[in-house]
Amino acid sequence: MLKQNKKDKQQDGHRWLLIGFLCLFAVCLVAQVKPTGQNKKTETPAAKPEDGTKQTAKGTKKEPENKKTKVYLLHANQGQADKLARPDVQVLIGNVKLRHDSMYMFCDSALIYEKTNSVEAFSNVRMEQGDTLFIYGDYLYYDGMTQIAQIRENVKMINRNTTLLTDSLNYDRLYDLGYYFEGGTLMDEENVLTSDWGEYSPATKQSVFNHDVKLVNPKFVLTSDTLKYNTFSKIATILGPSNIVSDNNHIYSERGFYNTLSEQAELLDRSILTNDGKKLIGDSLFYDRKVGYGEAFDNIRMTDTINKNMLTGNYCFYNELTDSAFATKRAVAIDYSQGDSLFMHGDTLQLVSYNLNTDSVFRLMKAYHKVRMYRTDVQGVCDSLVYNSKDSCLTMYTDPILWNEGQQLLGEEIKIYMNDSTINWAHIINQALTVEMKDSIHYNQVSGKEMKAYFENGDMRHIEVIGNVMTAFYPEEKDSTMTGFNNMEGSVLHLYLKEKKMEKGMFVGKSNGTLYPMDQIPPDKLRLSTFAWFDYVRPLNKEDIFNWRGKKEGETLKPTTDRRPKTDRRKLINMDFPDLK
Structure with a gap:
């Protein structure tokens, strides 16, 4: 009787041990795949990646640290896994939500690759980082090792007031840099930029564009080969042959800055400002579109192709609203309308227009002081002169x-x-x-x-x-x-x-x-x-x-007559100083 009881107790112990092993196996299986119909939130890490590489951004001196954290599954309506055929792959279907560090990823379905710590996401793809960066697309491949996201088809990146549209976008989380290579459009409140290749950094607000670049502003259109643009400052940095065309003028430059907000430009390398038959060239130019004036510095040349004359010197100021200009520092006015050019020099040369936009428009050209002029058949000197058209x-x-x-x-x-x-x-x-x-x-x-x-x-x-x-x-x-x-x-x-x-x-x-x-x-x-x-x-x-x-x-x-205007000194005193008698 005692032996029988002892034997029964041993069998009960084996039975409970078997049940324990079965329960442990069930828990492991549940941890791997969430059963159909469950909406319980959990974080399931993908396997630690075996290898990976870092991408170095242009101009970056110090590489950011890659912590190599895991991609976590937060939610999916269904989960499947085939441990025999594809032991490192999880198949997720329905309302998929993933997280890698501070980046959240959403889609209709996804594949998680445990060994490479990477994800493929399909349909209604969305990436969110904080409340400032949102990326949408139809397909996503995300490498958790390099932290590079490849988004394809109907891609949209939104960063506060800036929107980037393309069909192929790579986003590098380490450098906070998105770039496209098959054509794209960047938009903010002021401008719309398109190009074949471009990159945008949400952190610095800096963007770079190459090949067939076009910046469209309500007041002008800028076309270029290479351009930088900051969506915060609204400053376009010209790095290659560029044309800025508006209703009033045309600017050509190969290097410089254009503030699309203040409409001021600082242009280098013999840039050209053209307006109504007049062309202003200098080693460097400053132009203010709102006020309507330009300044040229060093080796300047202002050409009037309609009247066939030219101003040269080392400084020139031109106001396109009043059609006036002056030049100094070895300033020379050249008239080449008769074939044999007339050269005239003075300390300052000035052009002033009157009655603009009327039938009575006329101009005064002034030269002062120490004026000297030369043509093969005519020469002259004086202290100052005025030409009235x-x-x-x-x-x-x-x-x-x-x-x-x-x-x-x-x-x-x-x-x-x-x-x-x-x-x-x-x-x-x-x-x-x-x-x-x-x-x-x-x-x-x-x-x-x-x-x-x-x-x-x-x-x-x-x-x-x-x-x-x-x-x-x-x-x-x-x-x-x-x-x-x-x-x-x-x-x-x-x-x-x-x-x-x-x-x-x-x-x-x-x-x-x-x-x-x-x-x-x-x-x-x-x-x-x-x-x-x-x-x-x-x-x-x-x-x-x-x-x-x-x-x-x-x-x-010695002048024989005083040509200065006569003024009654007493009237002048009474006008300026009424208290004086």
Whole structure:
């Protein structure tokens, strides 16, 4: 009886041990695969990866640390596993939710590869990191070892105000960098950017685009080969040949910055700003689209292809709203409308437009100070000048001198009236003097209160001298032999020139004087009292316009009249200081 009881107890012990083993096996199986119909949340780690590689982002000096954590299963409606055929694969179906560190992944179905710690996700794929980064697509392959996600078909990445659309996106979690290679679109509140290849970093807000890059803004379109763009600062960094086109102008640059928010550009490497037939080039440019002005620095050139003129120098300012500009630092205005270019230099050259967008539009071109100009047939110097397009008149102020071949004209003020950029006639006002050099001793000289010189095809043909006329003139034979010396005075004189030489003179009204034989000319009659020959200040070529040479001491003209506007000093005092009596 005792033996039988002992035997029964042993059998009961074996029975409970077998039940325990079966329960333990069941628990392990449940841990591997959640039964159909269960919605209980759990975290099931995939197996630790056997190997993996790190991807180094461009320009990154320090690689971020890869902790090599596991991909966890948080939820699935169904789970399947075939330990014999594919022992390292879990098949998940329905409302799948996974987690890797701070990244959550959602999809309709998925495969978890335990050995490689990777995931394939299918249909309605969504990745979420915090509340700022969301990625959508139709397919996902995620490598938990390298932390690189490959999202395909209908991909959308959303980072706060920025949206990236493409069909093929790789997202590197280590470097927080997404990049596409088969065409994509990046959008924010201001701009839409498209390219063949691009990358975007949600952390730095910096994006890079290559090949057929296009940035579309409501006010302009930027096309480029290579471009950087920051979605926070809205600054586009130009890294290759680029064109920025708007309704008002066109910018070409190969290197620089364009702030799409403030609409200011800083452009380098001989960038070009083109507007309404005007082209501004410089080693560097600054442009403000809102205010409508541009600045060019060093080796600048502003070309007007419509009027065929040009400004050069080392600094230029241009206002496209008022159509005005000025240039300094070796500034030169060049007119090439007549083939033979006219070069003019001054400390400052300025262009001002009036009555824009009307039928009465006209422009003033001003040059000051120490103005020098050169063309093969005409040269001139003065302190300042103004050209008015309304009457095509160029006025030279303060000791002006004008040369045409062997003729020198000077006075207190010279007005030159143009016809299609060629001289039509010139008006010399007060202390007028014209001198023609025959040789180093003999000069034809005419002085008067004022002169009017008329030109044909750029050559002086007729001079009218008015008021207090005095002459010292050498008549010639046809073979250019001087026959005598004519010293006369009168009120009005007409001089006629042929082949750029004085041919004859004719007084109108009463005149008196003496004709001396060549060997009986009194020494004191050889020169008029106002005679001056300023050949030493004459520009010799287009490079000589930069070399200012003033008149010698005592040879400058003293104005006969005060041309400054008169002001009643008492009225000025009462206006500015009403308390003064």
